[in-house]
Amino acid sequence: MNGLEKLVLREGGCSAEVYLYGAHVTSWKNAQGEELLFLSSKALFEPPKAIRGGIPICFPQFSNLGSQSLPPHGFAHNRLWALDAHPQLDPPPNATAAFTEAQAVEREGGMNGLEKLVLREGGWSAEVYLYGGHVSSWKNAQGEELLFLSSKALFEPPKAIRGGIPICFPQFSNLGSLPPHGFARNRLWALDADPQLDPPPNATAAFVDLILSPSHDDFKAYPHSFEYRLRVQLGPGGVLTLTSRVRNTNSDGKPFSFTFAYHTYFSVSDISEVRVEGLETLDYLDNLQDRSRFTEQGDAITFEGELDRIYLEAPRKIAILDHEKNRTFLVIKDGLPDAVVWNPWDKKAKAMSDFGDEEYKHMVCVEAAAIEDPVTLKPTEEWTGRLQLSLVPNTHVGGSLDVPNAL
Ligand SMILES: O=P(O)(O)OC[C@H]1O[C@@H](O)[C@H](O)[C@@H](O)[C@@H]1O
Incomplete structure (x- = not known):
C-alpha cells in the first residue's frame, strides 16, 4: 500500500x-x-x-x-x-517454513551511495544493484571475483555499469529506436514484494526479487505496459541463477515485442588462452561486418582480435575455458536461443571511457540472448528467460580440454 x-x-x-x-x-x-x-x-x-x-x-x-x-x-x-541480516536465531527447524530472504541477504550502500543487495551461500557471494537490476559481483568461497568489472566502471546513473551482468531490455544493441541495449540497465529497480514465484526448493539458497515497470518517459519511448520481474539466486555450490519474467500488462489489447540479453562479463586470466565451446558449426551474425551471416568453422572460439558475434540457435549449454586458471564457466540458458560473444580488443577498449586500455585481456562477454526472433507477448502473456552460471574445474584428456563431458 x-x-x-x-x-x-x-x-x-x-x-x-x-x-x-x-x-x-x-x-x-x-x-x-x-x-x-x-x-x-x-x-x-x-x-x-x-x-x-x-x-x-x-x-x-x-x-x-x-x-x-x-x-x-x-x-x-x-x-x-530494516531486514536483519544477522538474526542470531536459527532458521525454522522445519525446512519448509517460509522465512524472509533476510537470512542470507544484506542490503548495503554500494558505490556512490547506490543501494546493493549482497547474497551469501556457503562462502560464496553475489552482489546486485537496484540500479539496473545489475549483478556486479559473483565470488567463490575463496573470495575470487568471477565476473569482470572495469576499474573505470562508473556508478553514475544514467550511465550503465561496465561489467558484471547488465540486462539488455527491451532492445539488444541498436536493433531498434531505443538507446543501445534498451533502458533496463539504466533504471532504478525496486524490491518486489509480491514476486508470484515460490521460494527456491532448497531453503538455503539466497535470493532477491526485483521488479521494473516502465516510467512515464519509458512509456513515451516504448509505449507498452509491462512488469519485468527478476530473481537473482545464489544456490548451493555457488550456482548463480537469474530468472527474468516479462509480462504484457497492456490494457489496449496490443501485443509487444522485445529483444534481450544477459550481457555477462566473465573474468578471465588471459583472453588469448580462453576457448568458448558449444558454438562450433553454428551460424552467426557478425556485428563487425554489418551483421552479415557466416557459419562458424573452428572447433572452438579463440581470441586473436576484436570479436563481436551473435550466434544463432545456440545450444542450451556453453562452456568458457580459462586455461591458466584451470577452470571452466558453464553457462546454461533457457528461453534464450541466441548467444553473443564479445571482446572489444585494444582499439575499442581505448575508445571506451569507462574501460581500461588493457582490460580487454581479462574479460570476455558471453551473453545468453533472444535477438534474431524477438519475443512477442500478447496482453497477460508472460515470457521467462533464465541464465544459470556455475564454475567447474577443467578436465584434461590427452592434452586437450574435455568440456563436453563436463557439460
Ligand atoms: O558499450 P555497450 O553499450 O555496453 O555495448 C558493449 C557491446 O555489447 C555487445 O553486446 C555488443 O555486441 C557490442 O556491439 C557492444 O559494443
Whole structure:
C-alpha cells in the first residue's frame, strides 16, 4: 500500500504479510485464502500513522502507561524497520517454513551511495544493484571475483555499469529506436514484494526479487505496459541463477515485442588462452561486418582480435575455458536461443571511457540472448528467460580440454 514495502511469506497454501513499516503483520490467510486478521478498510498506510488492524507492536510502552513524552503504545509501530541480516536465531527447524530472504541477504550502500543487495551461500557471494537490476559481483568461497568489472566502471546513473551482468531490455544493441541495449540497465529497480514465484526448493539458497515497470518517459519511448520481474539466486555450490519474467500488462489489447540479453562479463586470466565451446558449426551474425551471416568453422572460439558475434540457435549449454586458471564457466540458458560473444580488443577498449586500455585481456562477454526472433507477448502473456552460471574445474584428456563431458 502507498509504496510501503512488504514481505509475503507462503507455506502450504497459507500466507502472511509483513510491512517494514512498523514490522507490522497485516495479513494471515488460510489455505482457502480467508483472511484471519482484521484490517480496517479505513486503515491508513501513511507514516507516521500506525496501521489499524493486523498485529501492531506496542513498544517500549503499552498505552499511556509511562512517560508522557512517549506516544500511546510507544513508537515501534510507527518506525521503518530494516531486514536483519544477522538474526542470531536459527532458521525454522522445519525446512519448509517460509522465512524472509533476510537470512542470507544484506542490503548495503554500494558505490556512490547506490543501494546493493549482497547474497551469501556457503562462502560464496553475489552482489546486485537496484540500479539496473545489475549483478556486479559473483565470488567463490575463496573470495575470487568471477565476473569482470572495469576499474573505470562508473556508478553514475544514467550511465550503465561496465561489467558484471547488465540486462539488455527491451532492445539488444541498436536493433531498434531505443538507446543501445534498451533502458533496463539504466533504471532504478525496486524490491518486489509480491514476486508470484515460490521460494527456491532448497531453503538455503539466497535470493532477491526485483521488479521494473516502465516510467512515464519509458512509456513515451516504448509505449507498452509491462512488469519485468527478476530473481537473482545464489544456490548451493555457488550456482548463480537469474530468472527474468516479462509480462504484457497492456490494457489496449496490443501485443509487444522485445529483444534481450544477459550481457555477462566473465573474468578471465588471459583472453588469448580462453576457448568458448558449444558454438562450433553454428551460424552467426557478425556485428563487425554489418551483421552479415557466416557459419562458424573452428572447433572452438579463440581470441586473436576484436570479436563481436551473435550466434544463432545456440545450444542450451556453453562452456568458457580459462586455461591458466584451470577452470571452466558453464553457462546454461533457457528461453534464450541466441548467444553473443564479445571482446572489444585494444582499439575499442581505448575508445571506451569507462574501460581500461588493457582490460580487454581479462574479460570476455558471453551473453545468453533472444535477438534474431524477438519475443512477442500478447496482453497477460508472460515470457521467462533464465541464465544459470556455475564454475567447474577443467578436465584434461590427452592434452586437450574435455568440456563436453563436463557439460
Ligand atoms: O558499450 P555497450 O553499450 O555496453 O555495448 C558493449 C557491446 O555489447 C555487445 O553486446 C555488443 O555486441 C557490442 O556491439 C557492444 O559494443
